[in-house]
Amino acid sequence: MLINLYSDTQTRPVQAMRAAMAAAEVGDEQRGEDPTVNALCEQVGKLLDKPAAVFLPSGTMCNAIGFRLHIRPGGDAVHLHPSAHPIVAEAGGPSALSGAVLAPVPGEAGMFTADALEAALFPAGNRYTPCSRLVSVEQTTNLAGGRVWPLEQVRSVLEVAARHRLRTHLDGARLMNAVVASGVPAAQWARGFDTAWIDFTKGLGAPVGAVLAGSAELIEQAWRHKQMMGGALRQAGIVAAGCRWALEHHVDRLAEDHTNARILAEGLAGLPGITLDPDTVETNIVVFRLADAPRFCRRLEAEYGVRMSTLGPDLVRAVTHHDVDTSAVRRAADAVAAALCDQH
Secondary structure (H helix, E strand, C coil): CECCCCCHHHCCCHHHHHHHHHCCCCCHHHCCCCCCHHHHHHHHHHHHCCCCCEECHHHHHHHHHHHHHCCCCCCCEEEEECCCHHCCCCCCCHHHHHHEEEECCCCCCHHHCCHHHHCCCCCCCCCHHHEEEEEEEEECCCCCEEEEECCCHHHHHHHHHHHHCCCEEEEEECHHHHHHHCCHHHHHCCCCCCEEEECCCCCCCCCCCCEEEEEEEHHHHHHHHHHHCCCCCCCHHHHHHHHHHHHHCCCHHHHHHHHHHHHHHHHHHCCCCECHHHHCCCCCCEECCCCCHHHHHHHHHHHCEECCEECCCCEEHHHHHCCHHHHHHHHHHHHHHHHHHHHC
């Protein structure tokens, strides 16, 4: 049986979640008449301490609409880490949909400091450069290994943004992982951001959906962009019910994924040819280096039944989730060891 560590997007809804979805009360979501969607949006608004929220099909659409809310036509720039999802995995959407200039801010482990942001901003009033307009923070850092931004670092970045009158956006695809790992409530992470969102299709295990939150005015505008981008839904309570079930039952269990990721990292760290520091594994993502990563991953799956993903020629990512238990994680580590041994 395949041990699928490709991503936490590989999770399948458990039977209890399926039952909740099948029993969901529904209505026309686009007209505000789906009670399950409305309840989910209210729940997430309270969770993030934002006045309003809107249900969207995906986290990528949350970023697309979030950026569109803040970016003005005519050369506005978004400052974000070079490995952030809008740069590497959204098909150029920020530029195509918002006309945004993506201005990377360098930093370690998918994070940047207040000083780095300050240095990266374009000079105000300079006709030759883009206009710095938006700062986007990804929590946790996906391609950098699921790292959790320290709260004080987030606060210092927000202070720079406020001083320069910039808008702020929190990409919370795995925000609940950060909540569980740090003990810091979601509302504290979202505080100071103009828009913030959480995804339900990663470790929370729902099949569809994310919720974008912000002020009532911004979310009213978000509804227009949702319509424009084809995201308006009808009887969406069926999938929203899965998201509600996930919030009620799958948040605390994310700690199991974090433990399993650490077990995997410790099992891999000492293997020949692998570069990995287990102390950098804070949530459910393990990133490690080895030679010819694509060839290795193909062989690992074909011959040993373990699926991981490549992030580059020498970089592999493995993501733990509720469909892969501790026993399977240990077997995956053994499979990697066997593959490396056979390779040599």
